[in-house]
Amino acid sequence: MNCLQAEQHFSAHLEDEIDYRTLRSFEAHIEACGECQRDYVLFAQTITEVEALPQVAPSPHFMATLHQRLAEEPRITVPFWKRLVYGFTLPRWAYGALLLVFATTTTYVVYQGALFERNPGRAIPTVEQPRQLPAERATPARSETRTRGPAVPPGFAGTSISSQPMQHYVLKQVSYTNVPTQGGL
Amino acid sequence: MPELDDELMERFQKGDESAFTLLVRRHQQPLINFIARFIGDRDSAEDLAQETFIRIFQAAPRYKPGHAQFNTWMYHIASNLCKNELRDRGRRGRHWVDNTVSEGEPGDAAADAENRIASAPADVSYQPDVVLERKELHNALRKAIAELPEKYREPLVLRDIQGLSYEEISEVLEIRPGTTKSRINRARLMLKDKLKPFMERL
Numbered sequence: 001m002n003c004l005q006a007e008q009h010f011s012a013h014l015e016d017e018i019d020y021r022t023l024r025s026f027e028a029h030i031e032a033c034g035e036c037q038r039d040y041v042l043f044a045q046t047i048t049e050v051e052a053l054p055q056v057a058p059s060p061h062f063m064a065t066l067h068q069r070l071a072e073e074p075r076i077t078v079p080f081w082k083r084l085v086y087g088f089t090l091p092r093w094a095y096g097a098l099l100l101v102f103a104t105t106t107t108y109v110v111y112q113g114a115l116f117e118r119n120p121g122r123a124i125p126t127v128e129q130p131r132q133l134p135a136e137r138a139t140p141a142r143s144e145t146r147t148r149g150p151a152v153p154p155g156f157a158g159t160s161i162s163s164q165p166m167q168h169y170v171l172k173q174v175s176y177t178n179v180p181t182q183g184g185l
Numbered sequence: 186m187p188e189l190d191d192e193l194m195e196r197f198q199k200g201d202e203s204a205f206t207l208l209v210r211r212h213q214q215p216l217i218n219f220i221a222r223f224i225g226d227r228d229s230a231e232d233l234a235q236e237t238f239i240r241i242f243q244a245a246p247r248y249k250p251g252h253a254q255f256n257t258w259m260y261h262i263a264s265n266l267c268k269n270e271l272r273d274r275g276r277r278g279r280h281w282v283d284n285t286v287s288e289g290e291p292g293d294a295a296a297d298a299e300n301r302i303a304s305a306p307a308d309v310s311y312q313p314d315v316v317l318e319r320k321e322l323h324n325a326l327r328k329a330i331a332e333l334p335e336k337y338r339e340p341l342v343l344r345d346i347q348g349l350s351y352e353e354i355s356e357v358l359e360i361r362p363g364t365t366k367s368r369i370n371r372a373r374l375m376l377k378d379k380l381k382p383f384m385e386r387l
């Protein structure tokens with residue numbers, strides 16, 4: 001490697017981006033050549049000085065002038081529906097969480113619906129045959145209260161409301177899905 | 186954690202202008218510094234930086250987040266504006282005048298820093314000769330950078346003053362990374378030769 005070739009690798013050597021073979025011949029030349037040694041040191045000092053140059057900062061009225069100039073520019077037009085959607089901005093994880101809750105609820109409802117369509121009598125207790133614990137049978141007052149529950153709409157005879165909230169919910173689901181077949185549509 | 190440039194651009198694309206203001210606040214200083222060092226003119230640097238932000242404002246609807254880095258896109262626009270300005274100056278026959286140091290002017294970090302050095306109180310480390318020599322060196326350095334041919338000056342400023350990576354500079358200038366590296370090395374060698382008399386005195 002000669003002096004001209006050596007100086008082509010100053011930056012690469014300084015920034016540790018030199019391949020091993022070139023590194024060996026470069027360092028061999030630098031060790032032997034006093035002029036390249038001095039030049040290499042000056043080269044590194046020059047970069048340090050350039051990096052240390054004071055920064056040119058914006059003047060205090062830069063922002064105000066820019067805003068004035070921008071006032072004449074046409075604005076970005078966003079369609080109304082996009083504004084509606086974007087106006088309601090949540091972090092990405094929140095959209096994910098909402099989607100998960102929606103998917104879980106939908107799956108649950110569909111699953112329950114399918115279950116009762118296959119076996120309609122399974123979890124639908126009637127007034128005539130209420131599911132009662134032995135202890136409850138002994139207390140007629142409580143049983144009476146239960147039959148006084150929400151009124152059953154006409155056309156829903158044979159089904160009734162249980163005292164247990166979950167069964168009540170399921171009952172409503174099944175009853176309403178049965179309407180079309182009962183109505184002969 | 187501060188929002189990424191792309192996130193701010195997305196917000197701006199949805200009509201939120203405060204996101205654009207944030208982008209300007211974030212990039213105004215480095216952009217003005219780049220332009221000032223590239224064209225060697227502080228006043229025009231402000232004007233060209235504003236023009237760059239206006240171009241960004243106009244082109245924002247077409248910007249694709251994640252496609253290119255906002256930073257390199259901004260420097261690319263500024264670089265083209267600077268080259269046009271230099272071409273116009275060449276046609277008008279205007280000579281280069283280094284006015285990147287306007288002493289005493291508020292808001293000029295370069296001048297402020299130089300003035301701070303010049304008005305430093307007398308202490309053990311304060312040596313007028315050294316301060317003067319450093320000031321001379323800075324002036325010589327600015328002049329030497331401005332005298333570099335454009336195709337060497339620009340990558341040098343982007344690398345050693347703005348701190349961009351070789352890949353980013355290649356994107357800004359639309360040249361191959363190998364070309365970027367060799368131009369920067371060449372620019373540094375030219376600067377070293379120009380500054381030799383100053384550096385050897387220090």
Ligand SMILES: [Zn+2]
Nearest residue numbers: 002003033036
């Ligand atoms: Zn040599």
